[in-house]
Amino acid sequence: MCRTQETLDHEAVFAAKSNAVGVPTEVLSAEEVRRRDPGIDYAIAGAVMFTKDAHLDPRELVKLLTSEIQRLGGRIVWNAEVTGWRREGARLKAAVTTAGEFAGETFVLAAGAWSPAAAEALGLRIPMQAGKGYSMRLPHPVQRPKYCSLLMEARVAVTPMGDALTVGGTMEITGNDLSVNPARVRGIRKAFVKYYPAFKESDFTELPVWSGLRPCPPDGMPYLGRTRSAENLVVATGHSMMGLSLGPVTGEIVAQLVCGEATSVALSEVDPDRHA
C-alpha cells in the first residue's frame, strides 16, 4: 500500500520486474482497492497486489510443526540451551546443553540471531546482526481488512489472523536484546492509523508488544549448507526478514544434505564458510 503517488510509481516499476520473472502483480488505484475490500477505510494512493502471496499465523504453524514432529517420532527438548560441543577430530559427537549432552550422527545449526555464538565454539565465523522488530495483535479490530499489506513508506506490515489483526514492523539494531523500545512501537501505531483511518492509536493501549530478532548477515544472504568446521554439521540460518517464507525450501535443502542427496539448488551463494 502506498500513501503517495510517487511511491506507487516507484513500486509499479518493481511490479513490472516482478511480473517479468513470473511473480504476478497488479497495480491498483485506491478506488480499486476499496472495491475489492469493501467496508474498509484506506487512506492511500494505491497498491501493488501480489496475487499469489499468502499468509499464515506463525503461532498456529509452530503448534502444527510441533505435533507433526512428535507424530513422526521426533522428540523436542524445550529449554535446553546449547552451550558447547563435544567433538572427535573432524566430527561432532554431541551437543552440550543445559539439559545434558545429546549425541547424534548429524547436527543442524539453526539458532537464528544467536547462531554466531553457537558457531564460534566450532571455529565457524558467520557474522550476523540481530534486527529487532515488534508486533501487536488487535483481538477485536474495528475493521478487518481482507488483505495483508505492507505500508511501504512506513515499512509496517498488517496481517489478518483469524478474527484478529496483527500490526508489526521496525528494524532496530541493538544486539541480541529483546527489550521493547516504546518510541519505536509508537512509530508503528502512528504509521498504521495514517493508512487505516478507522483505527486510533488508543486501540493499541494495554496490548502486549511482541519483540523478535531477525538474523541478518551483512550481505543479506542466508548461511545454508555444510561447513569445513565439522564434517557432520549442517548450517541453516541468517534468513533476515524472510525466515518464514524461506522456511519450506530451507527445510527441503537441509533434509537433502542430511540424507546425502544432491541439493535441488546450488548453494555457493549461501556457503556458511564464505566469511571464514
Ligand SMILES: Cc1cc2nc3c(=O)[nH]c(=O)nc-3n(C[C@H](O)[C@H](O)[C@H](O)COP(=O)(O)OP(=O)(O)OC[C@H]3O[C@@H](n4cnc5c(N)ncnc54)[C@H](O)[C@@H]3O)c2cc1C
Ligand atoms: C516483527 C517481525 C516480522 C517478521 N515478519 C516476517 C514475515 O512476514 N515473513 C517472513 O518470512 N519472515 C518474517 N520475519 C523474520 C522471521 O521471523 C525470521 O527470519 C525467522 O524467525 C528466522 O528463523 P530461524 O529459525 O532462523 O530463527 P528463530 O526463529 O530466531 O529461531 C531460533 C531458535 O533457536 C533458539 N536458540 C538460540 N540459541 C540457542 C542455543 N544456544 N541453544 C538452543 N536453542 C537456541 C532460539 O531460542 C529460537 O527458538 C519477521 C521477523 C520479525 C521480528
